[in-house]
Amino acid sequence: MIDFTKEDPTKDSSSKKSVEKGGRSIPRLTAHLDTLDQGMEAFMQWLRSENKMSNTSNLITLKEFVHTKYSVLYDNTIGKNVTVETPNGVPFCKSCNADDCGHVGFAILLEQKYETDGSVAE
Numbered sequence: 001m002i003d004f005t006k007e008d009p010t011k012d013s014s015s016k017k018s019v020e021k022g023g024r025s026i027p028r029l030t031a032h033l034d035t036l037d038q039g040m041e042a043f044m045q046w047l048r049s050e051n052k053m054s055n056t057s058n059l060i061t062l063k064e065f066v067h068t069k070y071s072v073l074y075d076n077t078i079g080k081n082v083t084v085e086t087p088n089g090v091p092f093c094k095s096c097n098a099d100d101c102g103h104v105g106f107a108i109l110l111e112q113k114y115e116t117d118g119s120v121a122e
């Protein structure tokens, strides 16, 4: 007889690496903006860019901004307009159905910039 209760599954955890397997293939230079951090990076890139309407130098460009209501962004990595609603400053991305995607990160910084500077583009 083997007593299975004696086996401690937590003891043998030599391989703790959790490798995420997924069918997603991410092109080298056009990583999809699915984290807040990536969106914030895209925002900083956009903010520094010479031409804020340029899709070649920006991952995201701003199409429309209505403070505390919504932002319309153009996501260059997917080639689509994305609406992030920001009722009372709480952002939610209508495109991703998420509150933690890159577009939300971008919108958060937009709102912050607007509150600090009174505008989103100088």
Ligand SMILES: [Zn+2]
Binding pocket: 082, 093, 094, 095, 096, 097, 098, 101, 102, 103, 104
């Ligand atoms: Zn999104």
